[in-house]
Amino acid sequence: MSIGEMIRESQVWKSIFRHPMPQDRRNRIVVMLTNFFLHLHPVSIKKQGIALSYTWCMGGVTFFLFLVETVTGVLLMFYYRPTLEWAYNDILALRDVTSLGILRELHRWGAHAMVITVWLHMYRVFLTGSYKPPREFNWVIGVILLLLTLLLSFTGYLLPWDQLAIWAITVGSNMARATPILGHEGPGQQLLNIQGIDMITNASDARFALLGARFVGEETLNRFYILHCIAIPLGVALLLAIHFWRVRKDGGISGPL
Amino acid sequence: MHGVSEAEVVSGIAPFLGGYYLFLASMNAVMAFYLWHYKHRTNDALVWTAFSLFMVIVSAAAMGGSPPGLPESVRNLVNWLTGPVIYSVGTTVLLVIAYVLRRWWVKPMVAWTLLNISLVAMGVSMVDANFAAIVTKPDNVPIVGLVFLLGFFTWLATAKAVENDNRAKEGLPPTEKLDDEKVLVWPDLVYTELICMVALTALLLVWAIALQAPLEEPASSVKTPNPSKAPWYFLGLQEMLVYYDPWMAGVVLPSLVLVGLAAIPFLDFNKLGNGYYTIEQRKFSYLVFQFGFLELWITLIILGTFFRGPNWNIFGPFEFWDPHKVLALNNVDLSQYFWIGFMGEALPKPSPDATTLSQILTILLREWLGIVLVVLYFVALPPLMAATIFRGFFVKMGFLRFMLMANLLLFMAALPLKMVLRWTLNLKYIIAIPEFFLNF
Numbered sequence A: 001m002s003i004g005e006m007i008r009e010s011q012v013w014k015s016i017f018r019h020p021m022p023q024d025r026r027n028r029i030v031v032m033l034t035n036f037f038l039h040l041h042p043v044s045i046k047k048q049g050i051a052l053s054y055t056w057c058m059g060g061v062t063f064f065l066f067l068v069e070t071v072t073g074v075l076l077m078f079y080y081r082p083t084l085e086w087a088y089n090d091i092l093a094l095r096d097v098t099s100l101g102i103l104r105e106l107h108r109w110g111a112h113a114m115v116i117t118v119w120l121h122m123y124r125v126f127l128t129g130s131y132k133p134p135r136e137f138n139w140v141i142g143v144i145l146l147l148l149t150l151l152l153s154f155t156g157y158l159l160p161w162d163q164l165a166i167w168a169i170t171v172g173s174n175m176a177r178a179t180p181i182l183g184h185e186g187p188g189q190q191l192l193n194i195q196g197i198d199m200i201t202n203a204s205d206a207r208f209a210l211l212g213a214r215f216v217g218e219e220t221l222n223r224f225y226i227l228h229c230i231a232i233p234l235g236v237a238l239l240l241a242i243h244f245w246r247v248r249k250d251g252g253i254s255g256p257l
Numbered sequence B: 001m002h003g004v005s006e007a008e009v010v011s012g013i014a015p016f017l018g019g020y021y022l023f024l025a026s027m028n029a030v031m032a033f034y035l036w037h038y039k040h041r042t043n044d045a046l047v048w049t050a051f052s053l054f055m056v057i058v059s060a061a062a063m064g065g066s067p068p069g070l071p072e073s074v075r076n077l078v079n080w081l082t083g084p085v086i087y088s089v090g091t092t093v094l095l096v097i098a099y100v101l102r103r104w105w106v107k108p109m110v111a112w113t114l115l116n117i118s119l120v121a122m123g124v125s126m127v128d129a130n131f132a133a134i135v136t137k138p139d140n141v142p143i144v145g146l147v148f149l150l151g152f153f154t155w156l157a158t159a160k161a162v163e164n165d166n167r168a169k170e171g172l173p174p175t176e177k178l179d180d181e182k183v184l185v186w187p188d189l190v191y192t193e194l195i196c197m198v199a200l201t202a203l204l205l206v207w208a209i210a211l212q213a214p215l216e217e218p219a220s221s222v223k224t225p226n227p228s229k230a231p232w233y234f235l236g237l238q239e240m241l242v243y244y245d246p247w248m249a250g251v252v253l254p255s256l257v258l259v260g261l262a263a264i265p266f267l268d269f270n271k272l273g274n275g276y277y278t279i280e281q282r283k284f285s286y287l288v289f290q291f292g293f294l295e296l297w298i299t300l301i302i303l304g305t306f307f308r309g310p311n312w313n314i315f316g317p318f319e320f321w322d323p324h325k326v327l328a329l330n331n332v333d334l335s336q337y338f339w340i341g342f343m344g345e346a347l348p349k350p351s352p353d354a355t356t357l358s359q360i361l362t363i364l365l366r367e368w369l370g371i372v373l374v375v376l377y378f379v380a381l382p383p384l385m386a387a388t389i390f391r392g393f394f395v396k397m398g399f400l401r402f403m404l405m406a407n408l409l410l411f412m413a414a415l416p417l418k419m420v421l422r423w424t425l426n427l428k429y430i431i432a433i434p435e436f437f438l439n440f
């Protein structure tokens, strides 16, 4: 018996993988049904559904990048403290001192790549008309995922706390003060007014809610950190689960009838 | 560039360009081999072999320290031509041409030639210090990637659509239909995924090693950089700020982009083109989406990233980002055109002592023309569309759905319209009510 066979015949191996190696047709089917990760997929699929020239694999690539971001992101959290005192220095240390400093590059370029691949995925889904019935709702989920992906990237942009970061976020979040009715420089802000007292001021408007302050400061760093590391990823994870489930329920990857 | 001489830049970038041209050479050599060996197209193979050899020579020149560049006069011409009008109109015209001539440029050899031209253009431009400085900024590199990826995938999708449309004319089903036999996910899909993951990991690692993530000076709330730019994927929105106030450009229009995207499946009643590439069978939705995505989203991002410099002025690709460049801004509100220009009077001015109501009435009087125009645009135009060019749509969609679509389309058109009004009439606001932050 070879070592490989010995391992595969052992009780431990068999307790983890509930089927023999998928080398014949029967086991190739069984593996898809009994493995937690693989059961995301159907057992068999139309050839065209896996043609790279059809799907460009862009949804899959986006999902993979999301996983890369999760793993590198969690590792980065070990090195990074979201405070005015430490944020910048911790990033500096990642570049100059930390031996796994390349994590930051992986995380940043992975994030840029993810924004690009979501767009390409949407482009593909549109060009193949895959949003048409019965997949309308999954397209809508997709649009929310698109928004969340951009917000993930946006909130992460602030964390290095360098000039690039705070000014990009300042420019981006300045828009919020012009929110109609809810921004202190937005049309209709005078409407929310109780007995002559403005309810919407620069310390109570939409921008303030986003930043936690009147300008991009420590409160903002804290808010964006939590949004970036916890709130938005959880939202994305939930929506992705629905997204993938719906791909299956809507009849698998689209194709001509 | 200040402080760095042209020669220094050239010698700095020369080794990179040497590798770049060598890559071009090998790419074309592989293509030549493929054509000769598998396709037996000796003539085409010879052309690309010759080009490949030429690239080897260029590469050698680059490595020797003298990469080819563009003559000063050409660069100056390009800089001089760069402006919002030429840029926006030009890219739109390009899109129209690409649409009309799609059967021509999807041919592999044409597309390959275009790819080579764009890569060589990129290479000779890189010799320019200003161009290189912008394109190689670490956070801008992904956008260069995006442009080429979009080009590739647009080509792929268009090629497949053209093929399917040709087949449809002959009464054949789309090519996707030919592949509807079922295969097992293990191994066919699972292995593809595995290979993709390994390749992507390798790519990301190379990217991470080759290019350091940017880290500028520590944040300072007093030193405002000029230009201050949002992250690149929001630069389309920042570009809209030139034409609309933040409440429109930063809040209303982006929200409507999302609403509009989400509404697509419920507005597009065309049953054809579900699950295969086609253009002929869904021209309208195709054109609207391409214009919205490629022109109003992507090209604005490119404009914002590569062409917008200090004070948000437009700079040519080979132009130094001079913070002192001043452009005369003499934009005029519609109300000023009407009262001062046409009536020859002063603008009606709400007096600070008057009651709120009379102030509002004065403002409405001042802005009546713009208000009427905007109301006509959003309220009167949709029924008119329903009665004329969009009659068929209206009948099929019903009142509510049609009105939603019409308004979304009108909002989408509001941006290019305002651009044109700005360029031709220097128009600032159609409705200008700064008293209530309501400028439109």
Ligand code: HEM
Binding pocket: A055, A057, A058, A059, A060, A061, A062, A063, A066, A118, A121, A122, A125, A130, A131, A135, A138, A139, A140, A141, A142, A143, A145, A146, A149, A240, A243, A247, A252, A253, A254
């Ligand atoms: C975080 C972002 C996203 C991830 C990870 C993701 C992932 C996926 C995956 C893995 C698939 C399977 C087919 C494929 O790979 O193309 C898929 C299908 C689909 N996605 Fe996404 N997606 C995302 C965002 C979006 C967006 C932005 C849209 C559209 C606005 C969208 C709409 C759809 C639709 C309609 C399908 C079904 C397509 C078909 O059956 O051909 N998704 N998605």
